[in-house]
Amino acid sequence: MPVRYICKNCGTELYKFERVGQDFYGVRTPSEIKAIFGGKCHHCGHEFQVPSMEDITFRPKKQLKVKVY
Template sequence: MPVRYICKNCGYELYRFERVGQDFYGVRMPSEIISLLGGKCPRCGHPLGVPALDDIRIRLRVRWANKHG
């Protein structure tokens, strides 16, 4: 299951972590993403901030085999 950081304002995907071994650093913290992008969304220029707990969503992916038995 990927970890995605999304701009609250425009919905642009700021960062995506797909799997272990993707890069040397692993899953980046929100503060690292903000720093890498200069504190603003590259698409809309909206200031980025650290998400509150209400901003974090966890969704489960249902695999076809599990769903159809």
């Protein structure tokens, strides 16, 4: 399941972690993402905040439909 960090204001995807081995560091924390971008969205300039539990969403990955003959 990918982990995506998205700007709350404009919806720009800031970071996406798709699989283990993608990079040396693994999944980045919200504070690391904030530090990487200087605390603001590079697209709209919105200042980042640490997300609350209401800001975090979990969605199941699309299931692959297989036809059996």
